[in-house]
Amino acid sequence: MIGCCGLDCAACEIYIAAHDPAAATRLAAAWRAGGTADARPDWFRCQGCHGDRSRCWSDDCRLHACCAGKGQEHCGQCADFACEPYQQWVGNWPHHRTARARMQALRENGR
Numbered sequence: 001m002i003g004c005c006g007l008d009c010a011a012c013e014i015y016i017a018a019h020d021p022a023a024a025t026r027l028a029a030a031w032r033a034g035g036t037a038d039a040r041p042d043w044f045r046c047q048g049c050h051g052d053r054s055r056c057w058s059d060d061c062r063l064h065a066c067c068a069g070k071g072q073e074h075c076g077q078c079a080d081f082a083c084e085p086y087q088q089w090v091g092n093w094p095h096h097r098t099a100r101a102r103m104q105a106l107r108e109n110g111r
Contacts, residue, residue: 001048002106003048003064004061004073004074005063005064005075005086005103006075006076006103006106007095007099008099009046009048014027015047017041018044018045023044025041027039027044028040028041028043049061050073062085062089063075063086076103076107076111077106077111081103081104081107082103086100
């Protein structure tokens with residue numbers, strides 16, 4: 001399952017935590033140790049971009065709103081890929097750079 005942005009949901013810690021209470025407890029503890037003092041296991045409720053929108057990681061994701069508004073499954077289908085908001089989202093996050101490469105590959109393969 002690939003999100004609108006290109007993240008692989010099956011490999012996403014947040015998505016995994018939404019389906020595994022033990023993983024949610026570990027992830028919340030890691031976030032607290034990393035400085036997010038109020039992180040709780042119930043934060044992790046994501047069912048993916050293509051699932052129940054009330055159970056996505058971010059209820060106000062700009063990338064999802066853009067894709068859905070254009071009737072697209074993912075950003076790689078957009079004529080404006082990789083737009084400035086997408087590039088900002090990618091930033092310096094290694095898993096976001098992987099997602100961008102995935103979107104580029106899907107785009108090149110016509111998917």
